[in-house]
Amino acid sequence: MAEIESGGGKKLSTRVDLTPMVDLGFLLITFFMFTTTMSKPKSLEIVMPSDKKTDVVNKVKDYTALTLLLSKENRIYYYYGIGDNPLVPPKVEVTYFKNQGGVRDAIIKLVKDVNETKQRDAGQPGISETDVPTILIKPDTNSTYLDMVNALDEMQINGIGTYAIVDISDVERGFIKATEAANSDQ
């Protein structure tokens, strides 16, 4: 029979090494910290033009307007002005949502042009101090929700206060087709 050691026997320590437990604790903390901050969705507020107010577009002055036509494959066709004169079709150009050299440049140019025109032609008929750059967003049926949110986001980024989402017309679909045809010729 084994003898119970006494006297010279080693005393086993009751202490447990807690280092791995602390490691695990901090690992989990890091996990929860990241999940809490990352999964907070934000909300982008928009006010859609009510059906009863259809004259919004008619009030826009020609020199303050920029129209963005959202099309397939995240393309944007844009032109300055209202473009309602059938004899002089607007110059339509194509661009994309990009941080550099995208649609933002067109918006910045519009803001600059509007401010310059206001200073230069102050007091002339049709030019008022209260004129602001106005952007009309017209998504085509082959655009996606992503395009719409990107366009609205671009308004926020560039500090554009006056913008509206408007239905696209067949005339504008014609602009897109004409631009596509012209670009494929090159």
Added chain:
Amino acid sequence: MPKHKLPRKSTHIDMTAMCDVAFLLLTFFMLATKFKPDEPVVVVTPSSVTESPIPPNSILLTLDKDGRIFFDFDNKAAKKDMINDMNTARKLGLTPDECDNFVRGSSVGSSLSQLKSFLSLTSADKGNFQFSGIPNDTTDATLDNNELVYWVQEARAFGTANSSDGKSPRICIKADSKTPYPKVRALINSLTKNEIDRFNLITAAEAVPEGTALWEERMKSVKTTNTETHN
């Protein structure tokens, strides 16, 4: 001179206190974390630079990439009232258990006629249910038979009655990046026809690109708050 014998010190540190702190923090984060509610469909939202959070007491309309619409409402009391009202008004034939199932559950996306067959399922079978989405019939100009409009009207009526500040609930639209625009337009159109024209589009957060107008504005506001605190 007698020699002093220095006792050898152990290099071990007592980890108990650190362990306590670690687990205290862990408990805090676990309790503070709000996990994503289980959603019937996976929706990848686009991102935007906006910083405003989702308002409380809001109706959530989820729109997946096939254009199916799902309804949810974070006001449980209003949800309870609205399902009871819808049950009697539209003769859905739901049992009290099924109504309770609706109140506690997450998004639903089925026509009113299919609602009972979904709510009678146990939570294990719910994952296999094939949602058809809430019908948004836009062919009828009056929208009297449009179920989506009916859902939203009910939710707004009971949401206003059950809100703490008496305001009518906001409409949040959570759509997938790939949702075709006509589907979004149809959803918004049905609601604007009913005098609802303010929407919150749910997006993920995104950094503001440097050098833009918004970026400069935010930098300015950061600077002013800094100087204010220094003065």
